[in-house]
Amino acid sequence: MENPDISNNTMVLVENLDVVFGNKHIVHDVSFSVEEGEIIGMFGISGAGKTTIIRVLTCQIEKKNWNGNVLVTGLSPSKRGNHSKILSNIGYVPQLELLNLYFELDPIVNVEIFTSTYGMDKKKAIITAEKLFNILDIPKDTWKKRVKRMSGGEKKRLSMAIGLIHHPKVLFLDEPTTGVDASKRYDILSYLKKLNQQLNTTMFIITHDLEAALICDKSAILREGKLLEFDTPQNLINSLPSRGLVARISIENLNQEIIKTIQKYPSIEKVLRVGNETIEVLMEDFEDNLPKLMKFLFENELKVYSMSRDVANFRRYFQIRIQEEEEKENRKNRSELMNEGDSP
Amino acid sequence: MLPDPIDCVVVSYDSNTFIEENNFTESNRDDYNLKYVEAVNSSKLLNLVQFFNATEEIYAMETARSYMVSKRIKIIIAIPVDFSELIIWGYPGLIDCITDSSDIQKIQVNINAVYDSIKIFVSQNNLTPQFELNGFEEFTIPENYSSGYNNTIVLVLSFMIIGVGMVSTILIIVQEKPIARLLLTPVKRMEILLAKYITYISILIVQNISLVMTALSFGLYLVGTVFDLFLALFILGFAGLAIGIFISTLSKTKTQANQLFFATFLVLILLSGIFIPIEAMPIYLQAIAYVLPLSHGSPLITGIITKGKSVFGFDFFSLLGVSVVLVVLSFILFQRRKYEV
Ligand SMILES: Nc1ncnc2c1ncn2[C@@H]1O[C@H](COP(=O)(O)OP(=O)(O)OP(=O)(O)O)[C@@H](O)[C@H]1O
Ligand SMILES: [Mg+2]
Numbered sequence: 001m002e003n004p005d006i007s008n009n010t011m012v013l014v015e016n017l018d019v020v021f022g023n024k025h026i027v028h029d030v031s032f033s034v035e036e037g038e039i040i041g042m043f044g045i046s047g048a049g050k051t052t053i054i055r056v057l058t059c060q061i062e063k064k065n066w067n068g069n070v071l072v073t074g075l076s077p078s079k080r081g082n083h084s085k086i087l088s089n090i091g092y093v094p095q096l097e098l099l100n101l102y103f104e105l106d107p108i109v110n111v112e113i114f115t116s117t118y119g120m121d122k123k124k125a126i127i128t129a130e131k132l133f134n135i136l137d138i139p140k141d142t143w144k145k146r147v148k149r150m151s152g153g154e155k156k157r158l159s160m161a162i163g164l165i166h167h168p169k170v171l172f173l174d175e176p177t178t179g180v181d182a183s184k185r186y187d188i189l190s191y192l193k194k195l196n197q198q199l200n201t202t203m204f205i206i207t208h209d210l211e212a213a214l215i216c217d218k219s220a221i222l223r224e225g226k227l228l229e230f231d232t233p234q235n236l237i238n239s240l241p242s243r244g245l246v247a248r249i250s251i252e253n254l255n256q257e258i259i260k261t262i263q264k265y266p267s268i269e270k271v272l273r274v275g276n277e278t279i280e281v282l283m284e285d286f287e288d289n290l291p292k293l294m295k296f297l298f299e300n301e302l303k304v305y306s307m308s309r310d311v312a313n314f315r316r317y318f319q320i321r322i323q324e325e326e327e328k329e330n331r332k333n334r335s336e337l338m339n340e341g342d343s344p
Numbered sequence: 345m346l347p348d349p350i351d352c353v354v355v356s357y358d359s360n361t362f363i364e365e366n367n368f369t370e371s372n373r374d375d376y377n378l379k380y381v382e383a384v385n386s387s388k389l390l391n392l393v394q395f396f397n398a399t400e401e402i403y404a405m406e407t408a409r410s411y412m413v414s415k416r417i418k419i420i421i422a423i424p425v426d427f428s429e430l431i432i433w434g435y436p437g438l439i440d441c442i443t444d445s446s447d448i449q450k451i452q453v454n455i456n457a458v459y460d461s462i463k464i465f466v467s468q469n470n471l472t473p474q475f476e477l478n479g480f481e482e483f484t485i486p487e488n489y490s491s492g493y494n495n496t497i498v499l500v501l502s503f504m505i506i507g508v509g510m511v512s513t514i515l516i517i518v519q520e521k522p523i524a525r526l527l528l529t530p531v532k533r534m535e536i537l538l539a540k541y542i543t544y545i546s547i548l549i550v551q552n553i554s555l556v557m558t559a560l561s562f563g564l565y566l567v568g569t570v571f572d573l574f575l576a577l578f579i580l581g582f583a584g585l586a587i588g589i590f591i592s593t594l595s596k597t598k599t600q601a602n603q604l605f606f607a608t609f610l611v612l613i614l615l616s617g618i619f620i621p622i623e624a625m626p627i628y629l630q631a632i633a634y635v636l637p638l639s640h641g642s643p644l645i646t647g648i649i650t651k652g653k654s655v656f657g658f659d660f661f662s663l664l665g666v667s668v669v670l671v672v673l674s675f676i677l678f679q680r681r682k683y684e685v
Contacts (some may be wrong), residue, residue, distance in 0.1 A: 058528055059683070084530035092528045094685035100525045117529035174685070 007038040010071070011170045011202045012057060017068035019052050019061065019225075026052050027066075027225040032201075034170070039196050040201045041212050043318060044222035050206040053222075054172055057204070058092060059083045073169050089116055091168035095175040096157040097163060100162065103148040107138065107158050110147060111165060118166040132161040136191055153184045154261050157191065164195065170202045171195075177209045177254060189215050213314035221318060224327055233314045240320065241269040242286035244312035247293070250278045252303040270320060277305070280316070348623065349391035350457050352419035353408045354381055357398045358427040376428040376469070380439075383465035384421065389457035393417050394505075412482060413651045415643070418444045419454050420482075421461070436474035445481040446650045448495075455479055463551025483650045489565035494649065497559055499618060505555070505577055507609065509548065509584020510591075514605045516540055517592035524683040539676045540589065541671070548581040567652035575655045576644045579663045583637035587671035593677040612638040629659065637663050 012034035012344040019027035027049045034040045044050050055061045058069060059077045073089040075082040094100050108126065115125035133143065142150050150158065156176065163171050176192065177185040193215045196203055205212055213219050213233045223227045223234075229236055237244040240262050251258060254277045262279070263271050267289045270282040283289045290309070297304055312320070386394050393416065411417045422440035431437050439462060443454040443626035458477060465474045485491040486624035517523070530661060552597055556574050560566065566573060587608060595601035614620070615629065616638035633639045642661035647653035 060528075084532075087528060092525070092685065094525060096685075099521050100684050102522055114526075114529065117526060117531040119530075270649045298466075 008074075010034070011036055011038075011073055012040075012204060013069070013071040014053075014057075015076050017053070017056065017066065017070060018068045019049070019056060020254050021065055025225065027056075029256075030068075030225075030227045032220055032227065032230045033333055034202060034204055036169075036202055037196070037200050038217040039192070039205065039215055039219065040218050041216035042204070042206045042220040042222060043208065043210060043213070044206075045322070047224075048222040049225040050208075050222060051157040051174060051226075054174060054204070054206055058090065058172060059086055059241075078156060088166065089169050091163035091166065091171040093159050093163040093173045093176060094172065095178065097152075097159050100159045101147050101150070101155060104146055106146055107133070107150075107161075108143055111162060112159070115165055120166060127296055128165060128167070129161060132164055133158075134221065135194060137160055151281055153180060153187065156180060156188060160191070160195070160218055164199065164201065167199075168201065170204060173203060173205045173207075175207050175209070176205060177207060177212060187213060187263075210315040210318050219314065221321060223322060228321060233317070237314065237317050240317065241282045241284050244282075244317070245286040246280045246282055246310050246312050246316070247286075247290055248274070248278060248280050248308045249297075250275075250305040250307075251297075252277065252305065254279065258302060261300055261302075265293055268293070272316070272319065280312075280322070282312070347389075347453075349387075349389055350419060350454060351391050351393050351417040352384070352457075353394050353396065353411060353417050354384055354392060354421045354423065355396045355398050355404045355408055356381075356427075357425045358423050359397070359399045360425045371523055373428045373432065376431050377423050379469055380423060380427075380465050382460045383468055385466075387457070387461040387464055388459045390419070409482075412444050413441075413647070413653050414657065415444075415647070418450065418665045419458060421458060421610075431471060434472075436476050437466075437471065438476045438478065440478045440480065442480045442482050444483060446483040446646055448491075451481065476633065482634055483567075485565050485650065489563060493563065494563045494565050497564060498642055498645045498649070501555070501559070501577065501645055502580055502616075502638060503613075505552070505581045506584035506587075506612070506638055506641065508551070509544075510588040510605060512547070512610065513540075513544055513585050513588030514595075514601045515593045515598060516544075516589065517681075518598050518601045519594050524685045527683050528685060533618040533679055537589075537593075537675055541585070544585050545582070546587075548578065548585060552577045552581060564649065568648035568651045568654070572648045572653075572655040573645070576648055576660070578636065579655075579660055579667070580644070583632070583663050583667045583670075586667040586674070587637070590670045590677070593674045593681060612636050615639060616641070618642060634662065635666060637666055 010033050014033065015031045016029055017030045018025070031042075042050050042053065052061070054268050056077065057072050063078045070077055072086050075089075077083065077086060102113065105113075107310045108129065111125060111129040112122060115122065133140075138154055138157055138161065142154060147155065147158065148239065160173075160176070163173075173192070177188050182187060189212060192203060192205070195201055196215075205216070216233060218231060219233050219236065220230045254273070258292050259271055259273065259279065262268065262281070267283050267285060268281060269284060274280050281293065283293065294304070294307065349527040356374075356377045359374035381392070381395050384390050393411070396408065397406040401407075405420075408417070408420045412420060420442040422442065424438050424440055439458065441455065441458045443451055445451050455477070462475050462477065465471070466475065479527065486492050486518075517540070526536060527533065552574055555577060556570060560570070588605075591601055591604045591608065595604055615622075615625075615633040615636050617633060622633050622639060625633060640663050642664070644655070644657075646658070647659070648655060
């Protein structure tokens with residue numbers, strides 16, 4: 001069933017998705033869409049429900065466990081009959097290579113195994129594979145050696161090549177950068193961007209590596225199964241007070257007391273403790289208020305080591321947004337507790 | 345407690361025309377032949393399955409032999425042409441006895457049982473206890489072949505083929521992690537398992553062809569056809585595969601599969617009838633033993649190589665039945681197996 005409201009370019013459409021396992025409500029009323037050629041990042045701390053959402057999209061969760069309107073490349077995973085069509089339209093790069101690659105075989109044989117499942121022509125598949133291996137800089141001398149002998153980064157890239165071997169419309173990636181060391185993380189991200197640009201592949205990345213936002217056209221933030229935000233990272237940062245300008249201030253003997261004092265300053269929106277003696281401050285009318293804030297600090301006899309100004313990055317935005325949500329929840333719980341106390 | 349009576353058949357040639365050497369008179373007396381049958385009937389060591397009068401049924405001996413091939417009986421007792429005449433004229437009586445000697449240990453037991461019937465016959469009819477028993481052995485291995493080799497190979501083949509079938513397959517499903525990822529392609533679960541079966545059946549065929557050829561080149565005495573032997577080994581191997589793949593789809597981890605394998609193999613061996621005769625087991629164990637494949641290995645192969653029996657019989661179809669049930673179960677288990685990437 002095609003949905004008339006969506007354009008042909010919508011690769012993934014999720015409307016009011018709920019996932020329930022027994023009495024555990026894992027995903028609450030999530031809606032978003034992914035357009036052709038976009039890279040979408042879905043961010044959330046462990047247990048937020050990221051993998052669960054990707055499992056719905058990749059036909060791994062039975063219909064009885066979920067509800068809502070979901071279309072993947074125009075087809076709904078709610079119908080069993082659609083599964084094999086959806087699965088040939090999408091690619092998947094799982095978190096663990098162990099689940100993805102035959103370690104005792106070489107990369108070329110691995111490619112042959114997976115292409116045979118799509119009923120592809122073997123020769124054409126090998127040509128595609130070699131092209132992908134070249135884009136991903138998989139060294140030629142490893143092509144005919146056992147996968148076991150490849151480095152972690154090479155395995156990850158081979159896994160990505162296999163995910164793309166059948167020219168899928170959408171590539172799903174589960175934690176592509178976790179378990180990869182810091183310097184390699186940026187490599188992986190830049191390879192993904194490269195593939196996205198050269199092959200125009202739509203990508204849906206789930207991760208708790210906030211650095212991945214660097215390559216994402218849109219970011220989704222998920223917390224306890226609820227979608228808090230879905231927009232471009234820049235728009236999200238711009239929605240902060242003063243479009244995300246922050247003052248980073250180091251103060252001698254910083255403690256909770258001092259933070260409370262600073263929070264009392266009228267135009268302060270948010271104070272984040274980001275280091276042992278360092279805080280970051282967000283304010284309305286940043287330019288006007290910054291000198292006033294500094295004066296306020298001196299008046300309160302706080303010894304400021306240094307002060308610098310910066311623009312919040314996505315990591316900071318994520319931290320602020322999650323904190324905000326937690327505070328909201330705490331307030332709600334507290335008022336509920338008080339209401340209970342009031343009632344006889 | 346007496347052992348189970350031994351199944352036998354009596355074939356009588358007694359009333360055939362007998363020509364007396366001295367005066368060339370013809371005689372076709374059969375005074376004693378039914379009396380002997382009565383004695384067989386009253387012996388507690390023998391169980392008369394059928395009595396044939398060879399004068400009337402010309403294929404009596406052929407029928408009796410086919411009973412022996414199909415293991416319905418262990419002994420053919422033949423009453424010779426001049427049986428009644430000899431007794432009447434006061435000569436020692438004569439009985440021919442053909443025993444199934446494919447089971448060497450039982451030959452003497454069989455002969456003893458026939459002696460028991462003769463003893464009863466003599467005492468019931470007040471005859472002189474002078475009697476001759478001509479023993480013939482059926483299905484023995486000719487002297488230019490090694491009976492030791494033949495007997496060993498029967499045991500080794502059935503153990504080896506079922507064992508190898510199991511060992512090579514118990515890990516194929518539990519160990520193969522990327523199946524989880526394969527399932528995120530348009531491939532169907534059925535197809536994955538079917539591919540495994542096809543692969544291992546092909547290996548089994550190649551393995552069996554080389555085994556049969558090796559066994560023959562080392563001087564195996566084979567009465568039946570090579571095809572029957574091959575098919576027997578194939579069905580045994582297939583049962584092994586089916587158990588192996590069943591264990592693999594049942595187990596959650598490699599360790600579990602290995603433990604299940606050892607436990608299963610031990611039970612298979614204990615109830616194979618090789619160490620403990622199946623007839624000596626309690627009835628519920630007998631039922632289990634007949635379901636398990638190894639109990640069919642030895643009878644099936646012996647039947648073909650020493651008796652020239654056809655492969656298609658109780659043992660073959662039991663093996664086929666058990667294997668098919670296991671294959672079906674393995675597909676059901678694999679369909680329900682949890683895979684998550
Ligand atoms: N089949 C299931 N039955 C019951 N609960 C489940 C099932 N699958 C997942 N959950 C629960 O759903 C919650 C979300 O799990 P999910 O794997 O989606 O989290 P995640 O965001 O991917 O976390 P991580 O970053 O650690 O991978 C967890 O609390 C998990 O225990
Ligand atoms: Mg996850």
